[in-house]
Amino acid sequence: MTPFPARLAAASGASGSVLCVGLDPDPERMPAAFASGASETAGATGAAAFCRAIVEATAERAAAFKPNLAFFEAYGPDGWDALDAVCEAVRASGRLLILDGKRGDIGNTGRRYATSLYDRLLGDASTVAPYMGSDSVAPFLEHEGRCAFVLVTTSNPGGADLQALVARGADGDERSLWRHTADMAIRAGDGLPGTVGFVAGATRPELLAEIREAYPEAPLLVPGVGAQGGTAGDVLRANAGGPILVNSSRGILYASGGDGFERAAREAASRLADSLAP
Template structure:
């Protein structure tokens, strides 16, 4: 990876800066699906999307699965994509959507790879294994760590909505996702922990915001997964924070299969950004 000069900021400060500069809470998920792409080259596809939207977003979120599935060529495309975003605007947050979750030396190795080799500004993790699986990531004080606590898929509730007893024999209980949030925010000594909560569950999103009033929340599922934009923002934006990052992938990337796809992608991104702004203006 090319080593871009970085002005070191705490993650929350870096996120707030780009939100203010671009006046945007929009993240675009760079999820290349070969059969849906108007051109074959993954990097060139990403480059055209980036070049036409970089002034409209606070973040880009490449999902590792779509690059790993293409083998070495896919990983090279990801490397070039990360470098290109930094060359266009090094203040834009690049979220490596890897959802890593392991312990000990393996977790440290994952953190080293994602932050030192790939040079992501933030990543997603699965916190199921507890503090010692999260600590290697949050020890990077200038990088963000989004803990996946409430997924956007319907079957996620099978585990995430289970009620667990707390406070011993008193009979108090919380949903498992609530308990995870309650514990996770205790670990946020560096102001670099965030949450991932799907837009398909605005009520649960409101619970998450109540438990973590100033924590960044990455909100996938708007658009193709029928997540509700207005309800999600109403649940997660308050007078304390607007750190609610709305991620859209397929609704922007694949809005046209013609040669004009970069222009149509910009139009879709601009419309979504404006819609977000209009809703947020009524909330803060």
């Protein structure tokens, strides 16, 4: 399979954009017609229908879609059926499929997660939680052409709790934990160029710039533009032209809460894609 960075470049070229649309079908925010709480089956069916409508409405200007597994998993087996359907819709759109599950585990266990994400759901990339270290990241790096976006600097208020801690490395240099994490992930992916990417929040563009400088070729997945407060301009400046996907979820999905949500989503995606044009 073609290495992920080249596939990312192709998807960006086809859509004229580095936009990733996050598919977080939140029953508290979806248009009422989709958010039936009558049963798990109805909830899951509604979530899938809503996401498929969003994919159809926004695929022209999106390079990638990112279903967050939590919103499907909450419906149990029906939710995983719904996730299958959404993944199929994303693949049919020709855009990249980023599976946001923040999984992470070691050895055979991590490999079973990777089987789920890459072999079953056919994700082009996934998000990976790094706390357990290199052997918990490695199972996600064994799939040629795919990419593991390892959590490095996240855009939530508590992101700095651990990530900003400064620690001395084996070389005696002091670095933030997020930088140790990025270095560890790159070592875990040694010899598999393009399989290691980073989740780096838009709300801390100065850290984004540091990551980009340290790893000019690593794909970045950047949440936190829009609802969480980061700006497209800041992100693009910090990124300096490297491989990147900028994610927006709520700002597109819930641009309008009722009828006309597809048109509102298309317009919101288009505006953000325009602001992200290189």
